[in-house]
Amino acid sequence: MPTPADGCQGGPGAATVVGMDGKPMVTIGRWLHADVLPTAVAATVLIAGSSKAGKDQVPPHRSIDAAGYVLLALAAAGLMVRRRAPMAMLMLESLLVGGYLAAGYPHGPVFLTVAVAAYTVGLRLEPRASVVAAGVATSLLVTGSVVAVASGYADGGWTYVFTLTATVVVAGVPALIGALLRKARQAAALADEEATRRRIDQERLRMAREVHDVVGHSLSVISLQAGVALHVLDRRPEQAQVSLEAIRRTSVEALEELRATLALTRAERTPLTGLGRLPGLLTEVRLVGLPVETVVEGNLAALPAEVDLAAFRVVQESLTNVLRHAGRSRVHVELRLTAGQLTVDVTDTPEPSDLPAPLDASAGQPAPRGTLDRSGHGRSGHGLAGLRERAAELGGSVSAGPRPGGGWQVRAVLPTVTTALSGVTV
Structure with a gap:
């Protein structure tokens, strides 16, 4: 009967899936939840939605055949790389959807893959890269639409103008929304950083005030006692001894309070004094x-x-x-x-x-x-x-x-x- 030790000492696949600390399983679960599940849902929506859209758009569009379903499946599969390679995903989706449009297949939810890719690029990449990527994606989609019209797979007139406008918007607007959200997040992060810096500065100022109060008062008392001791040392040595004892006691108390005050750097609370x-x-x-x-x-x-x-x-x-x-x-x-x-x-x-x-x-x-x-x-x-x-x-x-x-x-x-x-x- 296998033991836990046997499982841990197995092949690389067993070690990756099982793992004594459970981390590989967590990674696999995150991958399934963040990549595989959205891709499966997208594939279902694309295939079912495009098939339903074909009933109303055929003709002039052509019916979705095996090649069309392959393009839809590949477009859905491209969503799996959105977290790792958003730019590559947008280019892939634009090529697939542009080819899908050029082949004369009916419009439908296939545009959602390009919108998701453009939004991800705007959210994760710098504005200049986002603008270039959105422009290239729009060009590919427009090219596909123009080829479809030239091949007789689309209506002309205002219907074509509306379709062309929607094709341009589907990449540009999501990229703009993603870029704006990225900027808002950066601004929020800078605000949090500034607030943290202010809190640190305020804490430093508070600690400096505490140290000033402790050290300043104690040194003043010590200085006065030392002055008294020197003043009466020859005439009244017993009073000088009292002053020296007061200096010793004040020094000990000041050191204790100073240690307690400095210890507050590890505990953000008001001193217990x-x-x-x-x-x-x-x-x-x-x-x-x-x-x-x-x-x-x-x-x-x-x-x-x-x-x-x-x-x-x-x-x-x-x-x-x-x-x-x-x-x-x-x-x-x-x-x-x-x-x-x-x-x-x-x-x-x-x-x-x-x-x-x-x-x-x-x-x-x-x-x-x-x-x-x-x-x-x-x-x-x-x-x-x-x-x-x-x-x-x-x-x-x-x-x-x-x-x-x-x-x-x-x-x-x-x-x-x-x-x-x-x-x-x-």
Whole structure:
């Protein structure tokens, strides 16, 4: 009794038909469905339809004999190569149908083979090749019609004009339709490619913003802590040790968040971070010596992930700008969840301090407090500009500018789903 192994080890025919992975059978099935079945249907339609048409057109046309049926069968068989050689198929169909017409056989569904071939050429080949092929096919069909008239197998007058017009149209119009559909498909493919490119660019921009926010804030805290440590190293070494420990902790947290952010390149989703990290952020900046008061109005736990992250980044970037540019200040952070939107306000008020003033990176020397550009458009960076882009993607807005009497204010308005409101002070 044969085994599966025997079948696999048989001749080439057995291996092609059976195949352990089933792929040859799939190929044969596709061939039967896409080529053999349409050809059989076309042969049936051509032979039956042409025989019926002959009853009304004979005379002046001649009856379909054995040679006529052979031409019809060959015309149907030509459909089997339409996917592999559309140009050869059109030339073959044009010759067969032109010969069929020249022999004086009655018109009928035989023209469908030329129409199918012309449509396939227009769909698969370049426009110039399609025009040339359609022109050659039309010439062959017209030649066959003229020969039939000259041989007395067709009516003259308007009947001949109508037949000649139909002969010209049968190759030209399907080729034009195929070419237009090809162009539409190419345009759709280009649009999809452009949309994919835009999505990639947007993802890159989003990742760049995330990295900027993580690295920029962490380096600002590290720089401030290092400045504090150097400032008090001789007089208060215990405070310098606290600052160094804060530098170590900030570095570790920044590396972890940076790894998590970069890992998102393989998972297209919003980072699992947001206002839940706000207490840690406040602790971090308070250790640097920045007093921060926070007021929260509303239940922020049910915020959409994108809004949650955007609100956290607004607070983080605002505090980073205070640390980098404002020197010693007191900061007030307010989060208000009202009907349909979340409002984030971060304001700072300058205070006297014995700590060194912030460095103006463009000048390389200390700058007066509160005078550095924090708009995100100047030489100081693009943090606030990135926040505006982030908010705009959510349908919101971010505004920033100096306050009367000194200090700076950042306000973000982000649309969101409302939840139950309750006043909480942190």
